[in-house]
Amino acid sequence: MWGVPSYFLAGVLLLGLPGWLVDRWLGTHGFVAVGVLAGMGLAMYVIWVRYVGPATAAAADTSGGARPARSDEESA
Amino acid sequence: MPYALASGGFEAPGVSSFWHPLIGDGAFAITRTMFVAVLSVILIALVMTAVSRRLQLVPGRTQFAVEGVYNIARNQIGVDFIGEARLRPFLPLLVSLFLYILVNNLAGIIPFVQFPTMSRFGYAVGLTAIVFVVYHAVGIRKKGLGGYLAGMMPPGVPILLAPIVYVLELLTYFVTRPLTLSLRLFANMFAGHTLLLVFALGGEYLLLHGGNVVLQGAGIASFLMFILMTFFELLVQFLQAYIFVLLTAYYIADAMAEEH
Numbered sequence: 001m002w003g004v005p006s007y008f009l010a011g012v013l014l015l016g017l018p019g020w021l022v023d024r025w026l027g028t029h030g031f032v033a034v035g036v037l038a039g040m041g042l043a044m045y046v047i048w049v050r051y052v053g054p055a056t057a058a059a060a061d062t063s064g065g066a067r068p069a070r071s072d073e074e075s076a
Numbered sequence: 077m078p079y080a081l082a083s084g085g086f087e088a089p090g091v092s093s094f095w096h097p098l099i100g101d102g103a104f105a106i107t108r109t110m111f112v113a114v115l116s117v118i119l120i121a122l123v124m125t126a127v128s129r130r131l132q133l134v135p136g137r138t139q140f141a142v143e144g145v146y147n148i149a150r151n152q153i154g155v156d157f158i159g160e161a162r163l164r165p166f167l168p169l170l171v172s173l174f175l176y177i178l179v180n181n182l183a184g185i186i187p188f189v190q191f192p193t194m195s196r197f198g199y200a201v202g203l204t205a206i207v208f209v210v211y212h213a214v215g216i217r218k219k220g221l222g223g224y225l226a227g228m229m230p231p232g233v234p235i236l237l238a239p240i241v242y243v244l245e246l247l248t249y250f251v252t253r254p255l256t257l258s259l260r261l262f263a264n265m266f267a268g269h270t271l272l273l274v275f276a277l278g279g280e281y282l283l284l285h286g287g288n289v290v291l292q293g294a295g296i297a298s299f300l301m302f303i304l305m306t307f308f309e310l311l312v313q314f315l316q317a318y319i320f321v322l323l324t325a326y327y328i329a330d331a332m333a334e335e336h
Binding site: 006010011 | 251
């Protein structure tokens with residue numbers, strides 16, 4: 001899925017950037033790594049929610065061209 | 077930056093290889109990139125009007141090719157993502173984007189033109205700006221500003237995680253989607269063109285100034301790689317145009333989606 005990179009980038013920015021700032025303030029080194037990893041984890045979770053988990057089940061009910069509905073149309 | 081190899085005056089291709097002012101210089105120069113972009117628009121307009129004036133039930137070769145490109149943007153991307161019922165208002169945008177990006181990418185390997193427009197970041201940013209405005213406008217028009225912003229939250233997220241997931245979604249919709257869309261196109265075209273330049277210019281230098289048989293042989297190998305990579309670029313150029321339009325359709329469909 002080509003839309004996935006934007007989630008990873010957003011996750012890394014969202015938690016990696018504060019981690020980097022904390023490192024700069026406190027003079028430490030570990031927080032940026034923790035932030036980046038946690039951000040990627042969060043991004044993976046949201047990708048799962050959107051493309052695999054709960055959101056796809058909801059999308060399958062409504063008609064329209066969104067990705068998940070397609071397989072239903074084809075099998076019907 | 078150009079730098080000399082140990083053997084002497086070889087200038088490696090770099091960022092400077094993408095700056096070709098034709099008329100004037102500085103910020104207001106008419107560049108090779110502009111020339112290619114305008115040329116592509118003229119070419120597309122001529123071919124499309126010529127073909128659509130003489131539409132035949134049994135298509136000729138040109139009509140067949142144009143219909144093929146149109147079908148990719150309309151059926152493979154548009155119908156698939158947006159759905160036939162809602163596709164009509166977005167069809168001109170999708171087809172135009174696909175044609176424009178495809179022709180400008182292919183310009184990278186068309187003899188004598190040989191410059192991919194999208195290897196200049198500004199052109200990719202311009203196209204992305206159009207897409208950015210369109211998908212937000214579509215979403216706001218369909219659901220209202222509040223409804224659109226609320227609709228960005230995916231369903232089924234535990235309440236504890238909801239705030240941070242929502243901020244992540246906001247960041248995705250407003251920052252990283254346009255960022256990745258423009259960067260992907262630009263970087264692929266920039267890297268591809270640089271690669272071709274390295275093999276072509278390096279091959280030429282080795283062959284003409286190599287001085288001994290081994291280096292001249294390496295020059296010939298470099299030219300062979302140049303030909304091989306040109307075919308590879310053909311694939312990348314098509315793929316990047318396809319992905320750009322595919323994501324445009326996906327973003328529009330996502331902005332209109334009624335669930336959540």
